[in-house]
Amino acid sequence: MPKKLAVVILNWNGKNWLEKFLPSVVSFSQDADIYVIDNLSTDDSIEFIQTYFPDVKIVKNNDNYGFAGGYNAGLKEISNEYYCLLNSDVEVTENWIYPVLDIFEKDASIAAVQPKILSFNHKNMFEFAGAGGGLIDNLGYPYCRGRVFDDLEEDKGQYDDETEIFWASGCCFFIRSKDFREQKGFDERFFAHQEEIDLCWRLINSGKKIFYTGKSRVYHVGGGTLNKQSAQKTYLNIRNNLSMMLKNLPFPKLIWLIFFRLCLDGIAGIYFGLKNGFPHLWAVVRAHFGFYGQLPGTWKLRQNHQKETFYQSKWLIFKHFLGSK
Template sequence: MHNPEPALYPQVDVIIPHFRDIGRLQRCLQSLSATRYPSMAIIVIDNGSGDPALEPLTAGYGGTLVSLSENKGYAGGCNAGFRASKARYAVFMNDDTSHHPRWLQELVSAAERDGNVAALQPKMLSMQEHERGRQVFDYAGGAGGMIDRLGYPWCFGRTFSGTEEDLGQYDTPRNIFWASGAAMLVRRSCFTEIGGFDDSLFMHMEEIDLCWRLQLAGYQIRSVPSSVVYHEGGASLSYGSPRKIYFNHRNNLRILVKNLSMLTLIPVLSVRLLLEPAAAFYYLLKSGVGPSGSVAVLKAFRDLLIRLPETLQCRRQIQRDRKRTDGALFKSQPFSIFLMRRSRA
């Protein structure tokens, strides 16, 4: 059998952090086994579960298992997997995904065409809707992530009331602000240059922080709609979970403090410090969340202050090394998706 030309198929390691629900992981690995790409390897990260069934399951799909003694979250788990990887490209992937057979070939081809692109995201569609015969964008990633001038993230394909049906409206590749951690391909050299994920974020918005720092280092983030991945969503923490609210609010404020220039940070943070109590009050009134959501917001702000010295230390290095201005990054961004959302509610 003729071996494919290695230059056409650079090595890719798919890194999958896993914490619980081995059946979900098996479904993901089964889907990956149908990938039409000859130079793909799989690295599964056992995030402290200690499940003895993970070793034979991973080996059965030709993968490597990296076992951690404790749960390091998505950020720490992915960093551990990357240290075990030597490939030119790494794909960081949730275990609640399934994949079109050519998903990886399309991502690698796009990366190989432009060496200034550091990270790429496939089109993310809802797994549940796909199983019902409908093509609907996934809430977590859609057709690529963006961020408004107050630091609130949003996605192409995600509306104020839910998600859009995929009718081909986002099938043109474009620069985006962030690629979803549910499935993102990253160039090894770029990831290494900026120091990888911020372990302290643990989970939620770590991919936004990573992509933000990649852009500050001079690189681009792109969508690749010809690559399709299906995402179940909410597998780690359900939507409306107080813990999810906590991480989203704490980490969002932390990445603003780390990555914005001082000239931009002061007015943005001034507005956000007014909006955080408003968010706590909103959760208090929101059906299915209530007081626990409000408490989560207050705890997030408390913990942000407790870890402020560490955050400022990270900030100093990022600001010292930055190559792009906030104006260049945010020139086409709306003022606030959050305020627009509230006004239309």
């Protein structure tokens, strides 16, 4: 008989992360089933788990499907009521799962929940991927309570609340399995990056809510698969963000906003090129052509209804970089 919650870690050649962080997951998740979905690793991750953590269940994918496809494939084999999709480079804490389960039990319309995400290396600081809960501005730029673009806040208890947010971070992503299946999981074309924001946006458009709780906390290393300075990460973030907006924005806003974002991306590409080198400029160009290539398929995935109001801040990029806010 499965427990209500399955903690599910996606792995690809991540034995070093499993050695470091799986012990905390096992120690503090007694009321959950623990799974590792393996994306056809070529290291000895599987042997390590079988030897030292025989109670951890293993689901083997037959290829490296990335974050989106890897979870979509592996979760078909897991039947628990709730999933926690947990990065392999996350340290969890005692009693971390119970505040989240309490939120699910109180309100059936809440589809996904995120805990407080702090930096493993600087434990008094919020971490880039999620921080105090994900939001989005009127130009489609994702940001977090506690993190705007690359600027991070110190944790002083300012986000110890429980509140509705726009998106929950994929590094520690609790979701009802029923809602995951009804939305057909992540968009596998994304491969990695912003697929969780797209899924949350689809859930919101279907009438569901996304929540954050500061009563649960985890510590995330970040950059375990793709380094923050990776040109491939730049490519995936820009391409996927454009596709996400095309899928989920209400039509009246769609045309002008996509055009405006393409122009801003051009400026950003020049900035990235000067700051980080030509590969990042080229990544922006590739991202736009990748978006154009996916456009017909993306349009077919638009839902019948898109909520008119979706943002929590306006003109964030200008306020941040020009207004120093």
